[in-house]
Amino acid sequence: VEQVFGEAFRDTAEQFEGVFGRLFPGGEGRLTLTDPSDLLTTGIEVEARPPGKKVKRLSLLSGGERSLVAVALLVAIFKARPSPFYIMDEVEAALDDTNLGRLITLFEELRDSSQLIVITHQKKTMEVADALYGVSMRGDGITTVVSQRLRDVAS
Amino acid sequence: VEQVFGEAFRDTAEQFEGVFGRLFPGGEGRLTLTDPSDLLTTGIEVEARPPGKKVKRLSLLSGGERSLVAVALLVAIFKARPSPFYIMDEVEAALDDTNLGRLITLFEELRDSSQLIVITHQKKTMEVADALYGVSMRGDGITTVVSQRLRDVAS
Amino acid sequence: MYVKSLSLKGFKSFASATHLSLEPGITCIVGPNGSGKSNVVDALAWVMGEQGAKSLRGGKMEDVIFAGTAGRAPLGRAEVTMTIDNTDGALPIDYTEVTISRTMFRNGGSEYAINGTSCRLLDVQELLSDSGIGREMHVVVGQGQLDTVLRATPEERRGLIEEAA
Amino acid sequence: MYVKSLSLKGFKSFASATHLSLEPGITCIVGPNGSGKSNVVDALAWVMGEQGAKSLRGGKMEDVIFAGTAGRAPLGRAEVTMTIDNTDGALPIDYTEVTISRTMFRNGGSEYAINGTSCRLLDVQELLSDSGIGREMHVVVGQGQLDTVLRATPEERRGLIEEAA
């Protein structure tokens, strides 16, 4: 158990530095163990320094910055220990256009090895979809699925 | 104290039904007292039924619906007991285009009697601003205010 | 391995039988507020064995059954079926296509099935965890749940990594 | 009554003295993630007397002072001044223009002033509460705070109405 976790943590921490650097170009992120001497019970701390900034306290980060740090951690786990599919429900809510673009680049990387089911309101995200489902409620409280458009149909 | 609260609650509850009906056309919302016999300690319950739906449990509402119900409550308080200004930081994050339009209509009503300072990423919201400030950080971690555009300048 | 299709009947706002066929790659689900997108996410989590009423936004597990509307009576059961393409053998079971079903009755009973054969919740959870989908559902990032990852305690974050490993 | 202008110096990411002049009606503040928009909101709440480090997203009150960056040393104090147009007399004080200032020093001291005259935090809070801006700051809806209104207990919601009344 200790060894399994130790290796998973090392791989995740390595991925985190890479992913963080892609979401925060010029910034620096790191995962650390609260108690490296005790791999059975140690917790994990997140350090995040956006580019040009010195402040490291997570609570002082902006709403969008916090979203990106959380995404960096999750995507680092996804890359270190892949699962066959992931489901993401409106994770872009706090992101501005530039950061949304960086998130989408990560989605496209994950797509190479995993299926992504993404709930979104954002046009930019829809544009990279291989398939698109529209849900609708015609005023009667019952959901109907109104359309399915596949990428090769549209292009 | 009891009387002040009692009147404030009555006015707020009345406003809530109106505002709710404007955010959820065809739906029904109500504020109730948990203990009407004890005005000193009673709490306040929120009932919300979107149009066409029967479900009343707040936790089952969607992200956008929850935002709208919260906005309805706050705006009801703002209309029942006005303050000179209000500050709102990205309250539209979960709203789709249609609901954002309804929210903006409420902002325009509040503007008649109060000053609104609104942080936003949404173009539609910016379009109703009387004044627009842009903030920026030029990669050095220090905020600069980059522009001020007044409505009469643009038109 | 990927999710080939999802069928919902009587699950939350999906009163009528609804069939979604999914693709490898990125599938986007879009629509107005309150139309049922997050309910699809709940259905996926639920059929994979989610047991927390709160994670499904309800007060009790029964809240996933269609509760009726002004124009339609409540239903007596909710049923979700997930069909998985298992050509790569990621699921340790000798089928290229695997269906996982879950049914819940308003009187409180629950049924599970793998490829049409009745089984226990534990069987579904064990089958999935061997392929990388653990019980904590780290693969499902729910609406508004992103900040939770940062507000979590160091021990809770450890749990995320342990589950994925 | 409306806020005519806001001056910030050494407050969070506003290292350099910054002056924002505001209008009646709707003022929108826009900009990229992390650029300082919510810091403006924090400045408004802070100068009006907000005492909770957590409400200002810090661990301690000192966190509102500019902490320095790669290219600039930390500052020793944060200062915010809010100028209010009081032509309608909503503030019970005999001036058509009222300035409220708050300064915090890194060594821990704090100063408040109304129209340049030193005063206590309590004086600022009392002056504002008479015009409809209570101590709970129900007039400030912070980022991500909307859902809190719904998750609040019935008693907490009562508090919202009591404060506005």
Ligand SMILES: Nc1ncnc2c1ncn2[C@@H]1O[C@H](COP(=O)(O)OP(=O)(O)OP(=O)(O)O)[C@@H](O)[C@H]1O
């Ligand atoms: N058991 C149930 N029976 C009937 N309707 C239900 C049931 N449970 C939830 N609903 C309805 O489903 C709707 C919520 O749908 P959902 O959360 O999927 O919306 P959404 O498309 O994700 O919206 P948003 O964009 O706002 O997040 C609510 O209006 C709720 O009333």
Ligand SMILES: Nc1ncnc2c1ncn2[C@@H]1O[C@H](COP(=O)(O)OP(=O)(O)OP(=O)(O)O)[C@@H](O)[C@H]1O
């Ligand atoms: N005391 C301080 N000294 C220096 N910088 C600080 C201080 N406190 C906060 N900051 C910085 O201010 C930034 C946050 O700004 P703010 O929350 O205003 O962003 P925002 O424009 O609201 O972004 P978003 O659109 O993502 O919500 C953070 O990057 C943080 O590092």
Ligand SMILES: [Mg+2]
């Ligand atoms: Mg949703």
Ligand SMILES: [Mg+2]
């Ligand atoms: Mg912000």
